[in-house]
Amino acid sequence: MASGNLFRLLLRGWNIPLFVFTVGCTLVYLLNFENAHVLQRNEGCSLLSETHFVLYSKRVVTPAGIGPYAVEVEGERIISMTKRSEAPKSAGGKPRVLDYGNAVIMPGLIDAHVHINEPGRTEWEGFLTGTMAAAAGGTTTIVDMPLNNHPTTTTKEHLEEKKEAAKGKLYVDTGFWGGLVPENAHNASVLEDLFEAGALGLKAFLCPSGIDDFPAVTAKQIKASLPVLAKYRRPVLVHQEVTDPSAVPSDLMPGEPQSNARDYMRYLSSRPLSWEREGVRQLMEVAKDTKPGGVAEGAHVHVVHLTDAEDSLDHVKAAKAEGSSVTVETCPHYLSFAAEDVPEGATQYKCAPPLRDARHRELLWKALLNGDIDMITTDHSPSTLALKLLEEGDFLKAWGGISGIQFSLPATWSHGHARGMTIEQLSKRWSTVPAKMVNLPRKGSLEFGKDADIVVWDPEASFFINSTYPIYFKNKVAPYIGHRYSGKVITTFVRGRQVFEEGRHAKKPCGAMINPVLIIERSGNELLN
Numbered sequence: 016m017a018s019g020n021l022f023r024l025l026l027r028g029w030n031i032p033l034f035v036f037t038v039g040c041t042l043v044y045l046l047n048f049e050n051a052h053v054l055q056r057n058e059g060c061s062l063l064s065e066t067h068f069v070l071y072s073k074r075v076v077t078p079a080g081i082g083p084y085a086v087e088v089e090g091e092r093i094i095s096m097t098k099r100s101e102a103p104k105s106a107g108g109k110p111r112v113l114d115y116g117n118a119v120i121m122p123g124l125i126d127a128h129v130h131i132n133e134p135g136r137t138e139w140e141g142f143l144t145g146t147m148a149a150a151a152g153g154t155t156t157i158v159d160m161p162l163n164n165h166p167t168t169t170t171k172e173h174l175e176e177k178k179e180a181a182k183g184k185l186y187v188d189t190g191f192w193g194g195l196v197p198e199n200a201h202n203a204s205v206l207e208d209l210f211e212a213g214a215l216g217l218k219a220f221l222c223p224s225g226i227d228d229f230p231a232v233t234a235k236q237i238k239a240s241l242p243v244l245a246k247y248r249r250p251v252l253v254h255q256e257v258t259d260p261s262a263v264p265s266d267l268m269p270g271e272p273q274s275n276a277r278d279y280m281r282y283l284s285s286r287p288l289s290w291e292r293e294g295v296r297q298l299m300e301v302a303k304d305t306k307p308g309g310v311a312e313g314a315h316v317h318v319v320h321l322t323d324a325e326d327s328l329d330h331v332k333a334a335k336a337e338g339s340s341v342t343v344e345t346c347p348h349y350l351s352f353a354a355e356d357v358p359e360g361a362t363q364y365k366c367a368p369p370l371r372d373a374r375h376r377e378l379l380w381k382a383l384l385n386g387d388i389d390m391i392t393t394d395h396s397p398s399t400l401a402l403k404l405l406e407e408g409d410f411l412k413a414w415g416g417i418s419g420i421q422f423s424l425p426a427t428w429s430h431g432h433a434r435g436m437t438i439e440q441l442s443k444r445w446s447t448v449p450a451k452m453v454n455l456p457r458k459g460s461l462e463f464g465k466d467a468d469i470v471v472w473d474p475e476a477s478f479f480i481n482s483t484y485p486i487y488f489k490n491k492v493a494p495y496i497g498h499r500y501s502g503k504v505i506t507t508f509v510r511g512r513q514v515f516e517e518g519r520h521a522k523k524p525c526g527a528m529i530n531p532v533l534i535i536e537r538s539g540n541e542l543l544n
């Protein structure tokens with residue numbers, strides 16, 4: 016049997032949980048999607064009634080570049096990609112052709128850093144509202160952080176609780192990170208149980224997380240977890256600031272009385288760049304174990320929300336050059352805003368590490384455009400409006416976290432286009448690289464056999480996010496409100512289901528929980544470049 020036919024056969028054999036096959040010498044794994052069975056359009060999972068259709072536009076983002084393509088979708092997969100200068104005509108209406116003209120058809124965004132907070136703090140955000148906002152923003156996969164939900168996702172039991180809470184509430188495909196804390200860092204069996212239960216990797220903090228039941232670890236504790244991560248070929252994602260009170264004037268330490276706590280600059284100087292630099296330095300030291308032949312070869316170290324494209328990024332670049340398996344992300348808010356522009360008391364701009372000045376923002380853009388920063392995530396980290404202390408405007412006491420999951424595309428594109436970013440670069444940093452870092456080989460690009468995870472958007476359409484703009488995440492406070500953007504999402508497909516189209520969602524959330532059954536052979540950073 017020709018391998019193409021075998022592949023088609025495998026694609027159709029969806030209920031069989033595991034197939035492994037070899038392509039060249041690369042071992043590829045297939046994901047086992049809980050909840051995902053045969054398409055259930057008639058049950059309201061899709062706004063389209065068809066399960067076989069063709070999307071067409073003049074600007075389709077493919078691994079071979081942008082061009083006019085017909086993207087044929089059957090069931091949950093892309094079954095053909097055909098370059099052609101005009102939309103195909105459907106014979107007798109089958110398959111239906113959706114012609115999007117000059118709009119961009121692109122792989123859905125993969126947001127590997129999202130705080131959903133359910134169970135335990137569902138009033139901050141929940142799976143339903145968080146994934147509705149993701150779908151409206153063109154994001155087709157999220158990976159949920161192990162905090163600020165309660166209990167935190169540091170054991171198999173807690174992960175099972177979270178999966179139970181997520182059931183029937185997912186508009187997009189959703190994976191879960193486990194939590195690395197002092198209590199489990201030296202306990203391989205707890206970590207292995209987490210991976211067996213579906214955790215895609217671990218998240219750790221080198222400084223207090225802001226949540227008491229998710230304490231910081233030391234670099235040494237991260238090092239101790241690497242051999243277990245290596246065995247399962249998973250990444251550890253690390254919040255890179257290391258608290259160093261000696262680097263901060265004493266009256267600026269959290270908890271100390273403030274003369275002008277409504278001044279963003281006071282908050283900024285309470286979390287100096289030196290914290291981030293020291294954290295990344297320590298992390299790149301332990302990441303040496305991930306080198307080929309190292310004791311943790313196969314493990315991967317990922318630096319989250321980088322704000323410092325100077326010394327911190329130099330540590331990451333040196334580690335890559337030495338062969339350590341490392342990557343780094345930044346977020347749209349660091350690429351959008353500058354400390355000196357934050358209005359007095361505007362705590363919707365508070366996050367950690369803090370937004371830095373315009374010079375640092377431009378350095379981040381430079382590093383993103385030249386590929387030194389590998390990928391982008393939102394770090395969507397909401398809380399209730401009350402905890403943002405919007406009236407009081409106290410930057411030191413307010414919750415530190417920015418909501419942005421619905422605005423990834425317009426924020427990245429508006430600021431990126433102005434600096435020469437291409438649509439292909441945007442797609443690589445939001446889809447292709449995250450798919451590799453998270454280990455999602457069926458996602459991240461538009462190709463034959465891949466999941467039909469697709470966003471259609473208009474880069475030229477501009478809009479203003481005002482107080483009546485339809486925001487789908489739960490607590491409608493975000494620094495993006497009050498700004499004009501270009502880059503409007505027209506429609507979003509998750510595994511062939513049309514889940515969002517301008518202002519409306521499918522009746523029923525039918526996203527799947529991602530559960531890896533066998534992990535791809537990692538070859539360090541080669542995969543990512």
Ligand SMILES: *[C@@H]1O[C@H](CO)[C@@H](O)[C@H](O)[C@H]1NC(C)=O
Nearest residue numbers: 198199201202203204205206
């Ligand atoms: C690991 O944690 C489990 C569950 O809490 C406990 O039973 C076991 O003794 C621990 N193992 C080690 C080596 O600490």
Ligand SMILES: *[C@@H]1O[C@H](CO)[C@@H](O)[C@H](O)[C@H]1NC(C)=O
Nearest residue numbers: 478479480481482483484485
């Ligand atoms: C928000 O913007 C929309 C579209 O531009 C406009 O129709 C609406 O009146 C605005 N709402 C407010 C409160 O400014």
Ligand SMILES: [Zn+2]
Nearest residue numbers: 128160394396
């Ligand atoms: Zn976060």
